[in-house]
Amino acid sequence: MKNKWRKLVALSLGICMLASLSACGKSDSEEPKPQEAAGEETPAEGSETGADSKEITTVTLWLGSWWDGEVDWLCKQFAEDNPGYELKIELQPIANYQDNATSAILGGQGPDVLALDTLFLPSMMSQGLLLPLDDFMAEAGFTADMFTKCVYDAGTNEGKQYALPYRFTCSALYYNKTMFDNAQIPYPDGRMELDEFYDICEKLTTDGKYGYGIAASKNDLGNTMTSFAPFLWGAGGDFLTEDLSAGAMTTPEALAGLHAWCDLYNDGLVPEGCINYAITADLFPLAMNGEIAMLPMGDSNIVKIDEFAQQNNFEWGVTLHPGYARAAGWSVTIPSSCKQVEAAEVFIKWFLQPEIISQNNTVLPGVIAAQDMGKWADPIYDIYIEQAEYAIHTPNTPAWSQIQLIVVEELQNALSKAATVEEAAENMNKRIDELLK
């Protein structure tokens, strides 16, 4: 009798285990319908509109974690301005942002609206991970000239538009006035020639203080591009040929740019650790501590340095960066896994209105009309609008993520003297050509 009971209990436990296992996976037929997936509050197809029936459609949005301070007002105002909709913002850290977004989209779990760095766009557009927005743009009245051109162009692939910029950024040249005063050098004013810039760095480098900071980290490729590209473009070179079909790193202009950047490191005018440094994580604290006199700095960091300078009694200024700055930005996109395209479009149409996007205190708007509204009308940001005229976006090719890895690896070889600058350039070209073949 006792044995029988034991068997019965064991059998029921076994069945429970099986049932729990089978519950882990759902068959296709059990998958929620697109609208159900957004939450039970979503109105069913054919029913009254969300507003009439008081049912709410939730739009999910992925933004970078630095938008933390903007979440409350965005959600509140979106709900107020768009009855029947609510906004759910999921903040993501920048580390592995693209990989997380890709995994979510491929797994069918992506958000309705996805914010993407323009650097991520070429590969994601070419892989069919984003939906084209041309019809939506025509319907919503958006035109290309409403956005900062270089950032808008980064969202174009084979004549179709996949991304609309809400943020524009480029780096201007931050300089520590106190360090310039101590070295008795006049403050930089306007775009310097690369030779002139080198001379100033040389004069500013003394006793553990450095004239400038370069970033060559392999785990933040975008940062390294922000650091290197101005020198390459400033010398008249480019990464690829005009038709984007081959590498162009061995042209005399590109070699001059490579030398201009590498010489700063090899001649000790930048910190030795730069080969493994990123701008925000490593160089920015050094600039705040007064160990670096000049640094490429975006609009979001300028505000932080101002606060720090006031506390630590040093003066600073900002001017145009030598050469051409790397234009960058973030755009809103609709991932191919989106189950509520209409709701996503409602959000994008609302979010990109100049009156709305200019209310954010985090990023310089990519919508031109918003760039002199609200906080962004402050003269401190004028230099970034001016720098936009001397800013270029990295080549818009699907192979860009691989190309920039090649460039950074070879740059590191040149900096660590594992290769000469010429050998590094040869290797870059050879590997880029192989890739694009």
Next chain:
Amino acid sequence: MYALKKKGLRHATKREKRSWLFGILFILPSVAALACMVVYPLILTFLYSVNKVLLPNFDLEFVGASNFMKALGSSQFPTVLKNTLIWTFGSLFLRFVLGFICAMMMETGFRGKTVFRVLTLLPWVMPSIVASNLWRWIYNVDNGILNYVLKQINPSLAINWLGNPSTALVSVIMAYVWTGFPYIMLMLVAGLQGIPKEYTEAAQIDGANSVQVFWHVTLPQLKSFIMILTILEIISGFNSFDLIFTMTGGGPGVSTEILGLNIYRTAFQNYDFGTASAIGVILLLIVLVAFLFYAPSNKKKQA
């Protein structure tokens, strides 16, 4: 079950058959779970490795061995493979040395043993992202503590640990050793506690010194622990990714690039899931070699 195996299912009694069926029923959930979580991804990896994977729907286009040729034909593959082997076996050796020293110290009674135990466990409980940033700061050439100390001794000793191709790999290996040796230590302490005191006492009475006791008594008794730990460490070494990614990103150049990092880049930055799977299969084959060493010795021991 053993009796049934000996007799064969056909000659089993009704009771034995029922008991056998119950056994099968009990292992079924585990088999199903294993099939879902291990076999299915493994089959997919093999499938992707001989196909071009077209996103976003994962459509497949058969390409034969071309993904393997692409992976093996890369000019960087030999360096990456060499780095992976140095990384895996170098860290395995150093973790064992450190783990053994600490485990032996744990076994000898000394004052402050509890504090020592807590301190040695700290690296293991620390999240790897914290540990890797910590070591990145320690090695920082401009403001790092290591160079600060070395400069006090002799300024020429301070070098660019992570920025120099000849020291970068050794530096990241040391950080990896630090994060993982407590696990080895814990396992070895468990093994040491299981060795009967009589064995060592008998050896000592026979005139064996400490080294001889360790070599002829302690080490053979820990053989099964060492075997298991070796296999686990080899697998963990080959699969490593996060620590190197944070500390150097695989640089300078490819001096710290290992296969795990290479797979990640190929799949998630280049969107080439076919080649990433091919590298994964190559990695699997290398790890299987380690198992082939383990399996015969384990069988021999069981016999």
